[in-house]
Amino acid sequence: VTLTDASQLTSTTYDYVIVGAGNAGLVLANRLTEDANTTVLVLEAGVSDENVIPVIAPFLGPSVTPDTPWDWNYTTTAQPGLDNRTYPYPRGRLLGGSSSANYMIHQYGTNEDWDRMANVSADAGWAWSNMKQYIERHEKFILPTNGQNVSSEYIASLHSYTGELDVSLPVWTQATDARVVATTQQLAEFPYNQDISGINNDMLGIGWAQSSMVNGTRASSSTSYLASANDRPNLTVLINAMVTKLLPIGTPAGVRSFRNVQFSDARTFSVTPSFQVQATKEVILAAGAVGTPQILQLSGIGASEDLAPLDIPVLVNSPQVGKNLQDHPLLPNIFNVAGNSSLDHILRDPAQLGAAIAQWETNRTGFISNNVVNNIGFARLNSTVLEQFTDPAAGPTTPHFEIIFANFWLDPIVTLPSNGSYLTILTALVTPTSRGSITIQSTNPFVAPLINPNMLDTLFDITTMVESVKAIKRFAAAPAWGDYITSAFGSLAGTSDAALEEHARQHTTTVFHPTSTASMAAQDALDGVVNPDLTVKGTSGLRIVDLSVFPFVPSCHPMGPVYILAERAADLIKAAS
Numbered sequence: 001v002t003l004t005d006a007s008q009l010t011s012t013t014y015d016y017v018i019v020g021a022g023n024a025g026l027v028l029a030n031r032l033t034e035d036a037n038t039t040v041l042v043l044e045a046g047v048s049d050e051n052v053i054p055v056i057a058p059f060l061g062p063s064v065t066p067d068t069p070w071d072w073n074y075t076t077t078a079q080p081g082l083d084n085r086t087y088p089y090p091r092g093r094l095l096g097g098s099s100s101a102n103y104m105i106h107q108y109g110t111n112e113d114w115d116r117m118a119n120v121s122a123d124a125g126w127a128w129s130n131m132k133q134y135i136e137r138h139e140k141f142i143l144p145t146n147g148q149n150v151s152s153e154y155i156a157s158l159h160s161y162t163g164e165l166d167v168s169l170p171v172w173t174q175a176t177d178a179r180v181v182a183t184t185q186q187l188a189e190f191p192y193n194q195d196i197s198g199i200n201n202d203m204l205g206i207g208w209a210q211s212s213m214v215n216g217t218r219a220s221s222s223t224s225y226l227a228s229a230n231d232r233p234n235l236t237v238l239i240n241a242m243v244t245k246l247l248p249i250g251t252p253a254g255v256r257s258f259r260n261v262q263f264s265d266a267r268t269f270s271v272t273p274s275f276q277v278q279a280t281k282e283v284i285l286a287a288g289a290v291g292t293p294q295i296l297q298l299s300g301i302g303a304s305e306d307l308a309p310l311d312i313p314v315l316v317n318s319p320q321v322g323k324n325l326q327d328h329p330l331l332p333n334i335f336n337v338a339g340n341s342s343l344d345h346i347l348r349d350p351a352q353l354g355a356a357i358a359q360w361e362t363n364r365t366g367f368i369s370n371n372v373v374n375n376i377g378f379a380r381l382n383s384t385v386l387e388q389f390t391d392p393a394a395g396p397t398t399p400h401f402e403i404i405f406a407n408f409w410l411d412p413i414v415t416l417p418s419n420g421s422y423l424t425i426l427t428a429l430v431t432p433t434s435r436g437s438i439t440i441q442s443t444n445p446f447v448a449p450l451i452n453p454n455m456l457d458t459l460f461d462i463t464t465m466v467e468s469v470k471a472i473k474r475f476a477a478a479p480a481w482g483d484y485i486t487s488a489f490g491s492l493a494g495t496s497d498a499a500l501e502e503h504a505r506q507h508t509t510t511v512f513h514p515t516s517t518a519s520m521a522a523q524d525a526l527d528g529v530v531n532p533d534l535t536v537k538g539t540s541g542l543r544i545v546d547l548s549v550f551p552f553v554p555s556c557h558p559m560g561p562v563y564i565l566a567e568r569a570a571d572l573i574k575a576a577s
């Protein structure tokens with residue numbers, strides 16, 4: 001059952017209390033309540049996702065954030081690597097968390113991404129050979145129902161058709177899709193990849209985006225994992241519940257037990273009145289890469305240099321809490337194009353856009369029923385550039401950068417100009433070496449923490465961004481684009497490395513993939529925030545299950561990795577109980 005007010009709770013004690021009804025939290029809510037004797041309470045600060053059109057309609061996904069009631073509406077600190085700019089840092093604040101607010105591209109990463117996590121944590125259970133089994137439980141691959149032939153857009157034998165989350169292929173053709181595919185035949189540098197999910201251990205090349213959607217509707221952890229478990233009497237989800245602190249029970253020698261959770265009504269933006277619930281087995285933090293370190297620090301679990309200025313007693317000295325933040329930098333590269341086949345003229349005309357939304361509301365067809373992106377690709381740096389660096393990729397088949405195609409103006413920061421037609425070829429750095437931090441700046445949980453992704457801080461990162469721009473310029477020079485692209489827009493027109501570096505520093509923001517702020521390390525390692533079984537070092541009764549535990553950001557869109565991480569975490573938690 002989903003409740004909206006703390007007064008509706010019928011108990012203050014549950015076997016498990018999960019903090020955050022997000023991407024990972026709702027996987028656990030489902031799996032842990034499969035046993036009818038296990039009681040679970042999920043506390044979610046955000047609101048319901050029910051009947052929220054921008055959340056449901058795939059193409060409207062980018063309007064769910066920033067600066068909305070469904071977003072935490074964070075802003076970064078000034079970024080020295082980005083000409084000291086700040087920019088919005090969206091995180092879903094509703095049922096489903098960021099899986100209800102994201103752009104729905106669904107992948108798993110490379111086998112090397114997972115094998116590195118196994119090596120770093122000294123737990124072979126995180127290796128791809130073990131993790132791939134969770135795809136069967138997680139994924140429900142569904143072919144588009146509009147009759148189009150998609151046999152060349154995915155590899156049928158790789159996928160699962162029996163899991164919880166609907167995953168599908170594009171249902172509406174962007175006018176440039178054929179040109180993207182034709183380029184893969186014209187330029188050897190950009191081969192065609194028939195299945196870009198990573199399940200075949202290969203994300204290199206250009207292919208068709210797989211998305212968490214079906215029949216013109218978003219699929220999130222809420223519409224899948226929660227929907228199929230919400231009528232279980234042993235599951236309670238409370239929205240509007242802002243967790244403000246974890247409280248230790250007693251002071252047992254050695255480790256402290258954090259089984260008490262304090263929360264308040266998120267609608268009041270006040271810590272009073274405050275409520276408390278207790279977990280008899282475990283508290284599980286699934287508040288995401290920003291929320292989780294914030295709650296730890298508010299609870300006195302963190303680095304003393306972060307807690308001392310706020311007079312927060314250090315209950316568990318855990319120096320890496322909030323450190324190591326990694327994220328994928330995203331750079332919109334925009335071209336002017338000929339004719340009217342880009343979507344821009346529809347997107348800037350309220351009447352045409354309104355008609356498209358009405359069509360979607362009537363029968364779930366048209367471009368609103370489709371994701372904003374149909375084609376994505378991944379590539380490695382060429383060896384001449386790479387040999388200047390220690391390769392930060394998880395292995396030799398893991399990409400360094402991503403290429404994303406949209407047949408319209410897609411810049412998260414700069415709004416569509418009042419005229420012109422555009423093609424956007426975004427590039428994203430998927431093996432960044434810059435590391436940033438999340439640090440609370442107040443003991444008031446309603447004050448956002450300082451978010452410093454430290455974008456483009458290293459020579460490798462800026463060099464790779466520049467190389468990615470050069471690569472898409474080569475892509476755009478293929479014969480397939482001869483009668484379409486007319487010129488590079490704005491600072492993309494620069495030709496020298498220095499000019500492209502300035503283009504990158506001026507326009508880069510984020511693909512919204514923060515990770516690693518409560519990093520996993522080996523059981524006996526002194527660094528790291530969690531053990532390989534995701535229990536928090538130096539505590540008992542406390543685990544973290546969300547993207548913050550990945551020691552390295554996966555080289556892909558990370559929602560798939562979060563889902564299967566949570567599937568394995570559920571197994572670990574059940575085994576420990």
Ligand SMILES: Cc1cc2nc3c(=O)[nH]c(=O)nc-3n(C[C@H](O)[C@H](O)[C@H](O)COP(=O)(O)OP(=O)(O)OC[C@H]3O[C@@H](n4cnc5c(N)ncnc54)[C@H](O)[C@@H]3O)c2cc1C
Pocket residue numbers: 019020021022023024025043044045046065090091092093094095096097098099101102103104105106107241242243244286287288289291292295511512513514545546547548556557558559560562
């Ligand atoms: C705009 C956007 C676009 C993206 N696009 C893609 C994409 O196309 N493909 C992809 O793979 N990934 C994408 N991502 C990233 C992906 O969605 C996230 O990395 C992933 O969902 C994170 O999962 P999580 O479980 O770690 O956290 P979340 O899903 O963010 O869950 C955390 C939950 O905890 C709640 N919470 C936080 N603090 C508290 C508190 N104090 N008390 C109570 N509740 C709290 C939050 O409200 C939220 O519901 C995107 C993300 C965004 C924001």
